Amino acid sequence: MISWRRVTEDDFPLLARWLAEPHVARWWNHETTAEAVARDFGPSARGAEPSQDWLASVDGVPCALVQRSFFADYPEYLDELGAFLDVPDGTLSLDYLIGERDLVGQGLGPRIIASAVAKAWADEPSATGIMIPVSTANQRSWRALEKAGLARIAEVELTPDNPVDDRAHVVYYLARPAGA
Template identity: 35%
Template structure:
């Protein structure tokens, strides 16, 4: 990847559910993402979570979501300041992996979340997902403590401050 690329983020709609299911069925996504629970139209109405299709030059290639960390009882990030956001994402198109797109679009979305007032952005990769952890560290995330077993699985809690 050369130069500075701008990614577009548009809200996921019911028309995107088949695309998300296809991406979630990819082995590189299934390894880290719960592909047995595809998104349904009702999921898109949840006001706690903003779900995005990420595109480059009008080509959709990734999924990203950001959410309020205070939207669930006993969430592992509930101790973060009010307004903090959590993020999760995956690149759905295999040929787009390893080209720098992940760190670039995450950085772009982080900038927007910080500009919108989020004091902290948190993420929770699986502790064995070394590639994701390296990307997050590159973007300024630091571990918040040891790995945890949560209702969403085994995680390494990480956060970046504005």
């Protein structure tokens, strides 16, 4: 069973450890010092910014992080993506990672994403859809999105999270289902 709770400052050492894992660092390209983690995750943990960071646990054991935000809350990101395709009002974005290396490749990614989507529909009644750009090179991520029910809608050129990657991204989308 997957359960969710908001990330707190007490989770920062766990996040730093996960961000340092090679399978995470490859795609997140994030500083892992205590100061960097506090700088980048602290505002969300304190409710001082619109992005929400969620810790996913399976059977009570933390294993993944999901960040959720409305594109409208981050105009620069919206403008970059909006140059290529329509981003409907009320569209959410999710970013995610499985922190525990031994859980990668076990089918957990699609389960986490599907659960995060269901949680987003429940928590955000104004959300009209979920759109997720992913580096074309990150096949594991976009396959998890497909298994979770999102559809590929575009191929675009965006600034990569990791400078070693080129600008090629695929974009996945799921409209809010009726009654959700």
